[in-house]
Amino acid sequence: MSEEIRAQTYVGFDSITQQIEHKLLKRGFQFNVIVVGQTGLGKSTLINTIFASHLIDSKGRFASDEPVRQTTEIQAVSHVIVENGVKLRLNIVDTPGYGDQINNEGCWDPIIKYIKDQHSAYLRKELTAMRDRYIQDTRIHCCLYFINPTGHALRPIDVIVMKKLSEVVNVVPVIAKSDSLTLEERDRFKVKIRDELIYNNIRLYPFDTDEDDEEEVQLNETIRQIIPFAVVGSENNVIIDGKSVRGRKNRWGVVNVEDAEHCEFMHLRNFLTRTHLQDLIETTAQIHYEAFRSKQLLALKEGANQRPAASQQ
Numbered sequence: 001m002s003e004e005i006r007a008q009t010y011v012g013f014d015s016i017t018q019q020i021e022h023k024l025l026k027r028g029f030q031f032n033v034i035v036v037g038q039t040g041l042g043k044s045t046l047i048n049t050i051f052a053s054h055l056i057d058s059k060g061r062f063a064s065d066e067p068v069r070q071t072t073e074i075q076a077v078s079h080v081i082v083e084n085g086v087k088l089r090l091n092i093v094d095t096p097g098y099g100d101q102i103n104n105e106g107c108w109d110p111i112i113k114y115i116k117d118q119h120s121a122y123l124r125k126e127l128t129a130m131r132d133r134y135i136q137d138t139r140i141h142c143c144l145y146f147i148n149p150t151g152h153a154l155r156p157i158d159v160i161v162m163k164k165l166s167e168v169v170n171v172v173p174v175i176a177k178s179d180s181l182t183l184e185e186r187d188r189f190k191v192k193i194r195d196e197l198i199y200n201n202i203r204l205y206p207f208d209t210d211e212d213d214e215e216e217v218q219l220n221e222t223i224r225q226i227i228p229f230a231v232v233g234s235e236n237n238v239i240i241d242g243k244s245v246r247g248r249k250n251r252w253g254v255v256n257v258e259d260a261e262h263c264e265f266m267h268l269r270n271f272l273t274r275t276h277l278q279d280l281i282e283t284t285a286q287i288h289y290e291a292f293r294s295k296q297l298l299a300l301k302e303g304a305n306q307r308p309a310a311s312q313q
């Protein structure tokens, strides 16, 4: 085709991708994460390490004579972070550490309720007659579940809570403070956890869909082989080979948080921000919210069907 004919037949709809990009960039993206796990496992620290900024306060003590502090209620903090003109509105929900009471029965209920409440709020906004063009999304896209680095097995409470959570949210398990395990212990612990997840029929994110191409299926498979991510968090920088890096310094050495030889923090960060951010958001809408929505609408319909019958009695 000559240049002239091409110019005559060119309509210009291929610019739709730039138009979408422009609109999305203007609006920005919303990502909501919840952190769940026993008290003091480094939840706040890890979040601050992942997003390379101080987003939530760690409750750790700086001196041994300071009183013990801990997160005592579900707290959501919002931040806008910008990278190369892309605006990410980040909502982080910190939950009180649980499982340290004598009776832990039902200690997960407030967390599940919080997640369902966000679905419910979204559904209400969706169903209003004059609904907003853009609904503020507070639905939780990812739940980072912190496992105690015991090196033995999952605690019964971990199994119960992960099972319940996986029914309403994308659960990503992490072995907290993995610097307390040797490499062999870490590998054995990971295998044990994966076996227990399968044995207890806990289906964790990522899920394969029919739409996934070969590359995505392969990527998900790689992630499944790493999960649970054995991580180390730190808000402090240490000097290694003259370079300042995020790390933890002990008497016997230094853990470089961002070194894949030391821990799997970088795998987790890449997974959350580079490879699966959009998929976590989509899966929340298409799987978890959709399941909630259809259940609610069915209940509404059944309620409406029963009402006239009741009023006739």
Ligand SMILES: Nc1nc2c(ncn2[C@@H]2O[C@H](COP(=O)(O)OP(=O)(O)OP(=O)(O)O)[C@@H](O)[C@H]2O)c(=O)[nH]1
Binding pocket: 038, 039, 040, 041, 042, 043, 044, 045, 046, 057, 058, 059, 060, 061, 069, 070, 071, 095, 096, 097, 176, 177, 178, 179, 180, 231, 232, 233, 234, 248
């Ligand atoms: N060794 C080690 N210590 C860590 C790690 N991450 C955090 N810590 C330390 O553990 C302590 C508790 O960390 P936090 O981030 O406040 O823990 P949390 O889970 O948010 O605590 P709650 O909000 O009370 O449940 C702090 O002193 C941190 O410096 C880690 O990967 N390894």
